Amino acid sequence: MPTPSLFCFGLGYTGTRLAQAAIAHGWRVAGTCRDAGKAQALRTQGIQALVFDGHQSSPEVREALAGATHLLVSIPPEADGDPAWRLHGKTLEARGGSLAWIGYLSTTGVYGDCGGDWIDETRTPNPATLENQRRLEAESVWLDLGARTASPTHIFRLPGIYGPAGRSVIDALESGRARRILKPGQVFNRIHVDDLVTVLLASMxxxxxxxxxxxxxxxxxxxxxxxxxxxxxxxVEPPPAVRFEEAELSPFARHFYAECKRLSNERIKQELGVQLRYPTYREGLHAIAAERVP
Structure with missing residues (x-):
């Protein structure tokens, strides 16, 4: 059986963790990032990292895509659409049905405000921002590609991702960046990056x-x-509490607090057989705290 080969458009926090897990399973991995220095560092981990700025196509990317069996797309769309699709869509179309799996990382922001209701994947999207509208449009682009080329394509709608290496509220507390905003009735889901990787591998x-x-x-x-x-x-002591109405927040942060939803994750459990290692923030933060260097 040929060695599986993963290509990641976007070797960011999630893409890199997935790449590392795939390599540990014996896969070949290639992908893109914007910075040449980061690309060099990723190559030392066994990842064929290629610089891709999202503005012009790359022959190196086209060559790497030609050998991929699995594709992850995590680059956010821009005003003129999804850069991975815009610049390399024809290459992927030419592959026909040779890709065994395509995954697109989207956002639960496409649902808009749900008034705190529990929602599942059957909820009709109602994005309230231009950025989330672009995400929904990008979902359609990738699903359409999958349907036209017989390449199984999947959409993963994500809340806030947290994990080790500077991506948790623990790091925000230690750096002094944490803010304690009080808004009664407001709740958020989240997902630990390692559980997200588990879901992606299970889908593959x-x-x-x-x-x-x-x-x-x-x-x-x-x-x-x-x-x-x-x-x-x-x-440590938490920072002083500030009422949402009195907090000085950026437009993005204010909109973030303007939406409230409770996300059902039954589908990843029932269809993919996933058991979350960090089912709540408690387990996830405990693991991050335990890994801190004294």
């Missing part, structure tokens, strides 16, 4: 063309509750 083992998955933990919780729990774990 069980392709289901056109399927959409909410990738979230079991317990939506208020942001200030999560922050205070993290503060206890590392033995």
């Amino acid at each position: 083992e069980r392709p289901s063309a056109g399927r959409i998955y909410n990738v979230a933990d079991d317990q939506p919780a208020p942001a200030d509750t999560v922050l205070c729990h993290a503060a206890v774990l590392i033995g």
